[in-house]
Amino acid sequence: MAQYARSPAVAVIRLRNPPVNTLSFAVLQALEDGLEKADADPSVKAVMICGENGKFSAGADIRGFSSPNRPVKSLAALVSLIESSKKPVVAAIEGIALGGGLEVALGCHYRVAHVKARMGLPEVTLGLLPGAEGTQRLPRLIGVPAALDMITTGKHIPATEALKLGLVDEVVEENTVEAAIRLANKVIGQPLGPRRLSLKPVPKLPDMEAFLSQARVRVKKQAQGCLAPELCFQAVRAATQMPFADGVRRERELFMVLLSSGQARALQYAFLAERAAQKWTTPGGASWSSATPQPVRSAAVIGLGTMGRGIVTSLVKANIPVVALEQDLEYLNTGRKAVMLLLEREAMKMEVGAQTLDFHNPARLQFTVDFDSLRDVDLVIEAVFENMALKKEIFHKLSRICKPGALLCTNTSALNIDEIASATSRPQQVIGTHFFSPAHVMRLLEIIYGRHTSPTAIATAVQLAKALKKVGVVVGNCFGFVGNRMMFPYVQQAVFLLEEGSRPEAVDRVLEDFGFKIGPFRMSDLAGLDVGWRSRQGQGLTGPSVPAGTPARQRQGQRYSPLPDLLCESGRFGQKTGKGWYQYEKAGGRTATPDPWLHSLLAQYRDTHGIEPRFIDQEEILERCLFSLINEGFAILAEGIASGPEHLDVIYINGYGWPKHKGGPMFYASTVGLPRVLAKLHKYSEAHPDVPGLQPSAFLKKLAAVGNPPIKEWMSYLSQQSSRL
Numbered sequence: 023m024a025q026y027a028r029s030p031a032v033a034v035i036r037l038r039n040p041p042v043n044t045l046s047f048a049v050l051q052a053l054e055d056g057l058e059k060a061d062a063d064p065s066v067k068a069v070m071i072c073g074e075n076g077k078f079s080a081g082a083d084i085r086g087f088s089s090p091n092r093p094v095k096s097l098a099a100l101v102s103l104i105e106s107s108k109k110p111v112v113a114a115i116e117g118i119a120l121g122g123g124l125e126v127a128l129g130c131h132y133r134v135a136h137v138k139a140r141m142g143l144p145e146v147t148l149g150l151l152p153g154a155e156g157t158q159r160l161p162r163l164i165g166v167p168a169a170l171d172m173i174t175t176g177k178h179i180p181a182t183e184a185l186k187l188g189l190v191d192e193v194v195e196e197n198t199v200e201a202a203i204r205l206a207n208k209v210i211g212q213p214l215g216p217r218r219l220s221l222k223p224v225p226k227l228p229d230m231e232a233f234l235s236q237a238r239v240r241v242k243k244q245a246q247g248c249l250a251p252e253l254c255f256q257a258v259r260a261a262t263q264m265p266f267a268d269g270v271r272r273e274r275e276l277f278m279v280l281l282s283s284g285q286a287r288a289l290q291y292a293f294l295a296e297r298a299a300q301k302w303t304t305p306g307g308a309s310w311s312s313a314t315p316q317p318v319r320s321a322a323v324i325g326l327g328t329m330g331r332g333i334v335t336s337l338v339k340a341n342i343p344v345v346a347l348e349q350d351l352e353y354l355n356t357g358r359k360a361v362m363l364l365l366e367r368e369a370m371k372m373e374v375g376a377q378t379l380d381f382h383n384p385a386r387l388q389f390t391v392d393f394d395s396l397r398d399v400d401l402v403i404e405a406v407f408e409n410m411a412l413k414k415e416i417f418h419k420l421s422r423i424c425k426p427g428a429l430l431c432t433n434t435s436a437l438n439i440d441e442i443a444s445a446t447s448r449p450q451q452v453i454g455t456h457f458f459s460p461a462h463v464m465r466l467l468e469i470i471y472g473r474h475t476s477p478t479a480i481a482t483a484v485q486l487a488k489a490l491k492k493v494g495v496v497v498g499n500c501f502g503f504v505g506n507r508m509m510f511p512y513v514q515q516a517v518f519l520l521e522e523g524s525r526p527e528a529v530d531r532v533l534e535d536f537g538f539k540i541g542p543f544r545m546s547d548l549a550g551l552d553v554g555w556r557s558r559q560g561q562g563l564t565g566p567s568v569p570a571g572t573p574a575r576q577r578q579g580q581r582y583s584p585l586p587d588l589l590c591e592s593g594r595f596g597q598k599t600g601k602g603w604y605q606y607e608k609a610g611g612r613t614a615t616p617d618p619w620l621h622s623l624l625a626q627y628r629d630t631h632g633i634e635p636r637f638i639d640q641e642e643i644l645e646r647c648l649f650s651l652i653n654e655g656f657a658i659l660a661e662g663i664a665s666g667p668e669h670l671d672v673i674y675i676n677g678y679g680w681p682k683h684k685g686g687p688m689f690y691a692s693t694v695g696l697p698r699v700l701a702k703l704h705k706y707s708e709a710h711p712d713v714p715g716l717q718p719s720a721f722l723k724k725l726a727a728v729g730n731p732p733i734k735e736w737m738s739y740l741s742q743q744s745s746r747l
C-alpha cells in the first residue's frame with residue numbers, strides 16, 4: 023500500500039495502489055505509519071513521497087464516495103500531518119497528481135515534477151470540491167485567480183505550466199525520484215515555516231472584491247445548472263476572507279453539502295460509466311478482454327460533406343495520415359477548402375509547444391477523386407449522405423479495391439450495417455462508426471457491429487475512438503442504433519404535445535430547464551427537418567408511397583403526426599432555410615424566435631382534425647418526452663443491443679447533450695424510481711392508447727415488479743428472466 027525505504031538520510035515513502043495509486047484507507051494508513059517511522063528515526067533528516075509505476079496519485083477512490091467508511095476525513099488530517107512534519111517532506115510527482123493526490127503534494131514542503139506530469143483538482147467534475155484543505159492551500163500557493171480557475175474547472179495542467187504558476191518548485195526531464203531526493207538532501211536544516219502553506223497569507227489583488235464578483239458570474243454561467251462550481255467558488259472565496267482554520271471549516275461544510283447531493287452521485291456514476299462502457303461485449307461472446315485491435319497507420323475518408331470534413335480533421339489531429347476522397351473535382355475543391363479552414367482553426371487552438379498539425383504535407387493529408395488511392399490504407403470511413411443504394415455501391419467498390427485486412431467503416435446514423443456489408447465480400451471487416459456533428463468536436467463515437475463483424479474489427483474501431491480522443495460505445499445493429507432509436511420517441515412525444523395544445527417554445531423551455539443544451543424543436547431546426555423527412559419517406563411513412571386513403575394521422579395501426587411533414591412541404595427545413603419550428607433572422611441564422619405562422623398552422627391543424635387544445639403542464643411535457651426515451655432504452659437493453667445501462671447513459675451525455683449532473687437517462691430513471699416511471703407511462707398510455715412510445719416495455723415492468731433494484735443489478739435480471747420477457 024505504501025513502501026518505506028531509506029536513501030540514506032532521506033526516508034522514501036512510495037504510494038502503491040494500482041493502477042493509479044488511489045488513496046484508500048490502507049494507503050493513508052501506510053503513509054501515516056511511514057511518516058511516524060521517519061519522524062522517530064534520528065538518522066532520517068528528510069522525507070520523500072512518490073507513487074508506484076510512474077504515477078503519483080489519482081486521489082480518493084471514486085468508488086468509495088458512496089461508502090459510509092470513506093477515508094475523506096483522514097485524508098485532510100494526513101495532509102496536515104505531512105505539513106507539520108519537523109523534517110522537510112518533498113513530493114516527487116510523476117504521471118499524475120490529481121484531487122486528493124495533489125492535496126497530499128500541497129501538504130509537502132517542496133514539489134518536484136516530471137516534465138510529462140499533469141496536475142489538477144478535478145473534484146468539481148465529480149460534483150465535489152477539494153475537501154482535504156486544497157481550496158485553502160492552493161490560493162495561498164499560486165494566488166486566487168489561478169487557484170479559482172483550477173478548482174472551478176477541474177482542468178489538468180502540465181508540469182511546465184505548474185512551474186510557471188509556482189505550483190511546483192522544479193521540473194525535471196530525467197529521474198524525478200532521484201531529483202526529489204537530491205532536493206530533500208539540499209534543504210535539510212532549512213526553516214520549514216515559510217514552506218507551510220497553511221501559514222502563508224493569500225496573495226492580495228488590487229481589488230479582490232471586484233475580481234471575485236466577476237469570477238462568480240463567469241463560474242455560474244459555465245456551470246449550466248451544476249452546483250459544484252458555485253460551491254468551489256465559495257470555498258476559495260472563504261480563503262480570501264478567513265484565517266486558514268476557519269476556511270477549512272467552511273470548506274468542510276460545503277464539501278458535505280456536495281457529497282450528499284444527487285449531482286455528485288450522478289457525476290461519479292458518469293465517470294465510472296464511461297470506463298464501464300469501454301469494456302464491451304457482444305451477445306455472441308466477443309469481448310474487449312479477448313479481442314486484439316489491428317494497427318491503424320493510415321486512413322481514408324469518402325465524402326467531404328459536413329461529417330466527412332470533421333472526420334478528416336479528427337484523423338489529422340490524431341496524427342493519422344489521411345486520404346480524402348470526393349466524387350468529382352468540384353466537390354473535392356470545396357471539401358478541401360473547408361477541411362483546410364477547419365485545420366487552420368484547430369492549429370490555432372493548440373497549446374504552444376505542443377506537436378504541430380502537419381496538414382500541408384501531402385504524405386499526411388492527400389485529396390483525390392481516384393478510388394485506387396485507397397488501395398493501401400488500413401481503414402476507410404465512408405461518410406456520404408444517408409442513401410442505402412449509394413453506400414452499397416461504394417462498399418462494393420471498396421471490397422474490390424482495398425487491401426485484404428482493411429477495416430471498412432460506414433458513418434451512418436440509422437442504416438442497416440448488415441445490408442451495407444452484404445455488398446462486400448468481407449462482411450467481417452464492415453462496421454458502423456456513427457460520428458456526431460461537428461465530428462472533430464463531439465466526443466461520442468457509436469460503434470455498431472453487424473451480424474458478421476469480427477471481434478478484431480470491433481476492437482480496432484474502439485482503438486480508433488481512443489486515438490481520436492473520443493469515447494467509443496459498442497452497440498448492436500438496429501434502426502437508429504441506440505442514440506437515435508431512443509431519440510425518436512422523445513421527439514415524437516414532443517410533436518404529439520403540439521397537436522394536443524402545446525407550443526415548440528413551451529416544450530423546449532421545459533427540456534432546457536431540465537438541463538438539455540437545446541430542446542427537441544430547436545435541435546430539429548439545427549439538424550435540418552429535411553433529414554427526418556427523407557428518412558420517413560424511405561420508411562414509407564410519408565410521400566407518394568403512402569397508399570391512397572391512408573388517414574392523415576394513422577400509420578401501421580398507430581397514431582402518426584404529419585406535422586413535421588407539413589413543415590417540410592412548405593419548404594421549412596429549419597435554420598438553413600430561416601424557418602422551421604421557429605423563425606430565424608435569415609437563412610442560416612441561429613436566433614430562434616417563436617413564429618406566429620406556426621401557431622396559426624397548429625390552430626388550423628387542430629380545427630381540421632377536431633382536436634380540442636388543452637393546457638399541458640411542465641410535468642407532463644417532461645415526463646412524456648423523457649419517459650418515452652427511457653422506455654425505449656429498456657427495450658434496447660432487453661434486446662441485447664447494448665450491454666448495460668451505462669452504455670446508454672454515456673451515449674446520451676456525450677452525443678445528445680444530456681446534462682451530465684443528471685447521470686444519463688437510465689441513471690435518471692433509477693433516481694426517479696422505476697415504479698414511478700412505470701406508473702406514469704401507464705397513466706399516459708391509458709390517456710392516449712394509440713400514441714406510440716408510451717406502452718411500458720416488458721423489461722421496465724420486470725424491474726419494477728422485482729422491487730426497483732439498483733442500476734448495477736439491472737442486467738442480471740435480464741439474463742435470469744430473458745426467456746420470459
Ligand SMILES: CCCCCC/C=C/CC(=O)SCCNC(=O)CCNC(=O)[C@H](O)C(C)(C)COP(=O)(O)OP(=O)(O)OC[C@H]1O[C@@H](n2cnc3c(N)ncnc32)[C@H](O)[C@@H]1OP(=O)(O)O
Pocket residue numbers: 041042044080081082083084085094095097098118120121122123144145148150152153154274277294297298
Ligand atoms: C471532509 C473532508 C473531505 C476530504 C475529501 C478528500 C477528497 C478527495 C477528492 C478526490 O480525490 S476525488 C478524485 C479525484 N481524482 C480524479 O478525478 C481522477 C480521476 N481519474 C482520471 O482522471 C483518470 O482515470 C486518470 C487518472 C487521468 C487516468 O486516465 P487513463 O485514461 O489513463 O485511465 P482510466 O481508464 O481513466 O483509469 C484507469 C483505471 O483507474 C480507475 N481510476 C482512475 N481514477 C480513479 C479514482 N480516483 N478512483 C477510482 N478509480 C479510479 C479507472 O476507473 C480505471 O479502472 P477500470 O477498472 O478500468 O474502470
